[in-house]
Amino acid sequence: MKILVGGVMVNAIEVRGLQKRFGPVRALNGLDLTVRSGEVHAFLGPNGAGKTTTLRILLGLLRPDGGEARLLGGDPWRDATALHRRLAYVPGDVTLWPNLSGGEIIDLLGRLHGGFDPQRRAALCERFALDPAKKARAYSKGNRQKVALVAALASDAELLLLDEPTSGLDPIMEATFRACIEEERRVGRTILLSSHILAEAEALSDRVSIIRDGRCVETGTLAELRHLTRTAIDAELVAPVSLDGVPGVHDLDVVGLRLRCQVDNDELTGVLRRLAEAGVRTMTCQPPTLEDLFLRHYSAERDVAGASR
Amino acid sequence: MTGAGGGGVAGAGILARLALRRDRIMLPAWVYVITALVAGTAWTFRKAYTAAARAQLQVTGSQNPAIRFLYGKPYASSVGGLTAWRYGMWASILASLVAIFIVVRHTRADEEAGRLELIAAGVVGRYAPLTVALAVAGTGSAALAVLITAALAVLGLPVPGAALLALAIAAATLAFTCMAALAAQLASGARAARGIAAGALGGAYLLRAIGDSAGARGPGWLSWLSPLGWVEFTRPFAGNRWWVLALPLALAAVSGGAAYAVAARRDYGAGLLPGRPGRPQAGRLLHGPFGLAWRLQRGALAGWVTAVVFSCAAAGAAAKGVGSLLNSPQLRHVFTSLGGQTAITNAYLAAVMSMAGLAAGAYGVTAVIRLRAEETGQLAELELATATGRIRWALSHIAVGAAGSAVLLAVAGLASGLGYGLRAGGLGTEVPRLLGAALAQWPAALAVAAAAIVLFGALPRAAVAGGWTVLAAVVLVAFFGPLFRFPGWLLDISPFTHVPKLPGAPVHATPFLWLALAAVLLAVGGLAALRHRDIG
Numbered sequence A: 001m002k003i004l005v006g007g008v009m010v011n012a013i014e015v016r017g018l019q020k021r022f023g024p025v026r027a028l029n030g031l032d033l034t035v036r037s038g039e040v041h042a043f044l045g046p047n048g049a050g051k052t053t054t055l056r057i058l059l060g061l062l063r064p065d066g067g068e069a070r071l072l073g074g075d076p077w078r079d080a081t082a083l084h085r086r087l088a089y090v091p092g093d094v095t096l097w098p099n100l101s102g103g104e105i106i107d108l109l110g111r112l113h114g115g116f117d118p119q120r121r122a123a124l125c126e127r128f129a130l131d132p133a134k135k136a137r138a139y140s141k142g143n144r145q146k147v148a149l150v151a152a153l154a155s156d157a158e159l160l161l162l163d164e165p166t167s168g169l170d171p172i173m174e175a176t177f178r179a180c181i182e183e184e185r186r187v188g189r190t191i192l193l194s195s196h197i198l199a200e201a202e203a204l205s206d207r208v209s210i211i212r213d214g215r216c217v218e219t220g221t222l223a224e225l226r227h228l229t230r231t232a233i234d235a236e237l238v239a240p241v242s243l244d245g246v247p248g249v250h251d252l253d254v255v256g257l258r259l260r261c262q263v264d265n266d267e268l269t270g271v272l273r274r275l276a277e278a279g280v281r282t283m284t285c286q287p288p289t290l291e292d293l294f295l296r297h298y299s300a301e302r303d304v305a306g307a308s309r
Numbered sequence B: 001m002t003g004a005g006g007g008g009v010a011g012a013g014i015l016a017r018l019a020l021r022r023d024r025i026m027l028p029a030w031v032y033v034i035t036a037l038v039a040g041t042a043w044t045f046r047k048a049y050t051a052a053a054r055a056q057l058q059v060t061g062s063q064n065p066a067i068r069f070l071y072g073k074p075y076a077s078s079v080g081g082l083t084a085w086r087y088g089m090w091a092s093i094l095a096s097l098v099a100i101f102i103v104v105r106h107t108r109a110d111e112e113a114g115r116l117e118l119i120a121a122g123v124v125g126r127y128a129p130l131t132v133a134l135a136v137a138g139t140g141s142a143a144l145a146v147l148i149t150a151a152l153a154v155l156g157l158p159v160p161g162a163a164l165l166a167l168a169i170a171a172a173t174l175a176f177t178c179m180a181a182l183a184a185q186l187a188s189g190a191r192a193a194r195g196i197a198a199g200a201l202g203g204a205y206l207l208r209a210i211g212d213s214a215g216a217r218g219p220g221w222l223s224w225l226s227p228l229g230w231v232e233f234t235r236p237f238a239g240n241r242w243w244v245l246a247l248p249l250a251l252a253a254v255s256g257g258a259a260y261a262v263a264a265r266r267d268y269g270a271g272l273l274p275g276r277p278g279r280p281q282a283g284r285l286l287h288g289p290f291g292l293a294w295r296l297q298r299g300a301l302a303g304w305v306t307a308v309v310f311s312c313a314a315a316g317a318a319a320k321g322v323g324s325l326l327n328s329p330q331l332r333h334v335f336t337s338l339g340g341q342t343a344i345t346n347a348y349l350a351a352v353m354s355m356a357g358l359a360a361g362a363y364g365v366t367a368v369i370r371l372r373a374e375e376t377g378q379l380a381e382l383e384l385a386t387a388t389g390r391i392r393w394a395l396s397h398i399a400v401g402a403a404g405s406a407v408l409l410a411v412a413g414l415a416s417g418l419g420y421g422l423r424a425g426g427l428g429t430e431v432p433r434l435l436g437a438a439l440a441q442w443p444a445a446l447a448v449a450a451a452a453i454v455l456f457g458a459l460p461r462a463a464v465a466g467g468w469t470v471l472a473a474v475v476l477v478a479f480f481g482p483l484f485r486f487p488g489w490l491l492d493i494s495p496f497t498h499v500p501k502l503p504g505a506p507v508h509a510t511p512f513l514w515l516a517l518a519a520v521l522l523a524v525g526g527l528a529a530l531r532h533r534d535i536g
Helices: A051-058 A080-084 A102-113 A118-127 A141-154 A171-187 A198-204 A222-227 A265-278 A290-308 B012-022 B026-048 B051-063 B065-071 B079-106 B108-113 B115-120 B128-154 B159-186 B190-213 B220-225 B227-233 B242-265 B288-317 B329-376 B379-384 B390-424 B427-439 B442-458 B460-480 B488-493 B509-531
Strands: A013-022 A025-035 A040-044 A066-071 A087-090 A159-163 A190-195 A207-212 A215-221 A230-237 A249-255 A258-264 A280-286
Touching: A013 A051, A025 A051, A025 A066, A025 A207, A040 A198, A051 A066, A051 A159, A051 A190, A087 A141, A102 A118, A102 A141, A102 B288, A102 B379, A118 A141, A118 A171, A141 A159, A141 A171, A171 A190, A171 A198, A190 A198, A207 A222, A215 A222, A230 A265, A258 A265, A265 A280, B012 B128, B026 B079, B026 B128, B026 B460, B051 B065, B051 B079, B065 B079, B065 B190, B065 B288, B079 B108, B079 B128, B079 B159, B079 B190, B079 B227, B108 B115, B108 B190, B115 B128, B128 B159, B128 B242, B159 B190, B159 B227, B159 B242, B190 B220, B190 B227, B190 B288, B220 B227, B227 B242, B288 B329, B288 B390, B329 B379, B329 B390, B329 B427, B329 B442, B329 B460, B379 B390, B390 B427, B390 B442, B390 B509, B442 B460, B442 B509, B460 B488
Parallel strands: A025 A215, A040 A190, A040 A207, A087 A159, A159 A190
Antiparallel strands: A013 A025, A013 A066, A207 A215, A230 A258, A230 A280, A249 A258
């Protein structure tokens, strides 16, 4: 699904230098975010990083103090209702009207949205094993989330904004959710998926933005991000070798002939040459998981927190 | 009870402090308001009535079945006796409503919202939340008893009578406190629990009303089945029957004990009464923001309509021969010289209509405040993420409030017209006349609700407290403004001051146009502010 403004294809979401304060707290501090049309974009960050604030600004619920946000070619504050016909949203903490049944809420949200497919609704209820006759007060967190997910997925929205959509789902439902997202991607819908579950982002997303303290610290495809990072090496050598002082080597751990370390990808060739010279019996090399990327981005913060204790 | 085995009240101290922290404004405010109502009534009877007028009032009150339906029987013509008659039962009703709200709030509502789960996982006994809810509501009743006794003693009333009246109110409140606790254990939802307890209160009122209004051969014994009847039967300032206090205390003990027994056996989150399943699909009415607002608010409106029907029908029926009820002989003289018996009746009916107007205004405020609840409950977020704009969203609830207050007033006019017309004759003229008089209150009621819209738009955090404050100010001006001779500008602040006293007074279009204009301007201002602020 292409978004055309004056014949030019634009990004689904374009955020530049976004600022938002709540009293003395700076929730967003110059956030940049670009989501291309038709991609699944993972929006990663720990609790309190500013993910939900960003989504609420994109929904026109909050007004930014500075910076610029464009959504589907429009202004999220000014054009809120017109834009909302083209998107669907699943909040991170789904609250529902307790005296309405799940089925009633799904239908209501579909009607409020302005277009939805009853057949898809029925199929999705079945896939997510949701009992639509139950009153919302009787639903667990996971079931409340399913209600919002079914309503969003049954809509004809071209953009899905999902705030930690699997935080209450069990592993089977999580798999169902992934399958659904995969189908949506094939149809060409754009999806912004906020999460702190890295495996989910790794499995689903085309591109990733990592945010911290209201600022985007890293963005790109997983391949691009890995390029910037380290490879983990675990090797059993024929003869001892000293890697002390070799550039790009981190967390070196040598026990006898067993060597484990992290190597900057740029310096990999030199390190491998040194190991080859000593002779290698077995070796595993692992590309960094998103976990590693993530931990690296937050370790600085944790060090500061640790030092102040 | 000990903390071992999950059955005790461990942690109750900490929870009690939490509960008092949450209720630190509401609970004292209600205690003061109810005390002020009782003491203000006693003050009025002392200052504005001669002994002869009070004697006349007692005679009328005893003879008119509709007045007995509303207030019960007056057993003495002393200041204290009339105060106990006029506000003993009604103070018990108000205090019981507050107690029901508090008990359910700290038990079933917290449980339903999942907050109690967090607390129950701590070192907290199974009975602790129930005990804390009873203790907080009981503290309120005790404070009320002390304050009413003190206030009436200061006004120079006999201390034993004052203490008995205060204790009768507190004991009845305690009985409903414990019944609310039981309802909160039985029902699986907070709304249902409040409904059961409030239904018991309404049932008690009706039993007593039928019993009291019955003639000599009627079922007068019905009043003895009602905890609200027991408040009357203590006869404060008129024989002081202390032993009657044992009845509400026994009821409190039985229902409180039952609540503990259920709490000991039931599962967390479950009740003994099953919840009903909902519809698997939305009906045709549940379409768009207006359909949703109607669905969310219709239950409350039905409750208001029921209350207005009963009270206005009874008040209308009481209008016949109301002459001697109306304040002082001087005032009576003014009215009779102006227009004879009709003028007094009209003045009384006009007072009933302004009550209905206040009720409609109060309903309008609650309907508007619902917007803030939807916002803080993050339900607005869900709705506003759809193609519904914030103005349409706000208008949906405002429309329910505006239309609902019109419905309430229409019902008030019809019910009082029927009540009065059936007893006094002239049904064909009285019903349309009182319907018109009731609907004349609509612009003023809308103006009060519109003030809540401004607060919601411009000062959302203060919307709930501010809305109730506006309403309380309007009620105070209406009840006590003329009596205590408030300055003119203060009276003019209340929109109800500008409504002609119908039926009876001449009607001009001007005040209605100004009130409607004020309501529209306030609403537009509030919506404009809503456009520019953050949601949530």
